[in-house]
Amino acid sequence: MKRSYTIASETALIIYFGDRIEPLVSKEVQRAYKALKQANIEGFFELIPSYASLLIQYDILKYRFEQVRDMAEECIEKAPLLEHSEQKIVTIPSYYGREVGLDLELLCEEKNLSSDAIVSLHVKELYSVYAIGFAPGFAYMGEIDEALSTSRLASPRKVVPKGSVAIADRQTAIYPLQSPGGWKILGRTPMVMFDASYEGLSRLHVGDLVRFEPISKEAFLKMGGLL
């Protein structure tokens, strides 16, 4: 898919590199992000990468949409390929009990599966981190098994507890802090995902590989998990 440039607001432009969760597309986004970040163009205030898109927030007193598009395109065209880097595997302990898996029951009904079957579908995959965002330390991971794919809640929850392990579409993530959110919640991890001492404030980084490990309630509590 060719890159496309779309209006996000009067001061922001979004570049689409694809429309699916795909390692190659993600690499393209990272390549463009790194090149633009390094170019350090005056008046480009924010660069926000995600799975298949990159947003540039710019100084409207300086540039028009078309100028930002052309400058970004030129910079991305010239960007060097990313060097191959070793991928780290991170294991996330997760408790999948009903009292923390707030949407397990809903999913059992929706999928006509037992909660054990849902949990085993979630823990069997090795996931890649594609983006960090929403909140600091929130890592977007993919892809979950097609059989687990689900829509977001029609109405987002006002409060999602810290550490909630959740899914939406073919993605999975952990809410690093208590916040509102619309993903369906399967369980909770006692692991700290966000801390000022972590690089980029986050336990996980783009490119990391992640495995979920089911743990008992006792282990969850012992590791500092809160119900």
Next chain:
Amino acid sequence: MSGFEVIHPGVLCSIQDAGRKGVNDIGLTQSGAMDELSFGYANMLLGNAFNTSVIEIALGGLVLRAKEAISIAITGADMSPSIGGRSIEMWQTHTLKKGEELSFGFASSGHFAYVGVVGGFDIPLQYGSASTSIKEGLGGMKGRKLQAGDRLQSFGVCLCETRKLHQKQVPYFSQEIRLDVLKGYQEHLFDKSAQETFFNSVYTYKGEGDRMGYRLSGEKVIPQVSGILSEPICYGAIQVPSHGEPIVLLKERQTIGGYPKIGSILGIDCFKLAQLKPGGRIRFNEVSLEEARNKVLAFHTFFRF
């Protein structure tokens, strides 16, 4: 150093400046004053640079005591401010004597008020800003809202003369607002009738909002899909979950999200929404990219903060 002691913390008061820049890529929110216009005026009246920290008061109820004589400026929502029990005018500077109390009632119009001091408050910057983000525990007073007993340090500068905003510059916080919208993002996922509904209906703000965003109630606008691949979100973005009611994302918005977006409210209009009280009514007005640009340039020519 001079400054204030917080006697009553009010409902939700926090230190804010223009917010963080260049940190959305690690997931940190922008934060900053919800009403940039009133924030800008408070600093302008005091001769401060635009990006100077102030106290943002949501709803009201704040009482401060001056440790030394100090000049202040008050802008934003009218919360019937008073000094030592005497009611005072908004949109101008005042000077408190040592030990005097500055008190706020509750907002009669608007939602956010601002108290500025010369040079701002002595708050360590985190990620380039003093703005409080309660969710992240960053900025302001240890990342939280003000509480009784807090000491807000500042330079105890007193201005020799009173500075007032010209009456015609004072914004009026209407409960009936029209917001300019530039279509973008997933506009194609909203069919013609959905777009007509969106731009021809009156929405109501029922108070379901905070510094992150405001949910509006009214005619449902159903997007063709319930979710998209999660992508970056900008200030003013209008996302529509499958419940069909728009949510406008403001200063403490998430950096990435997966609900379809029809476009964005112009940044210069967001303060009008932020200042709505529950029951406020909203109409959306479509503008082209060129119109949007001209409006923003005109705004910046008029308000040279």
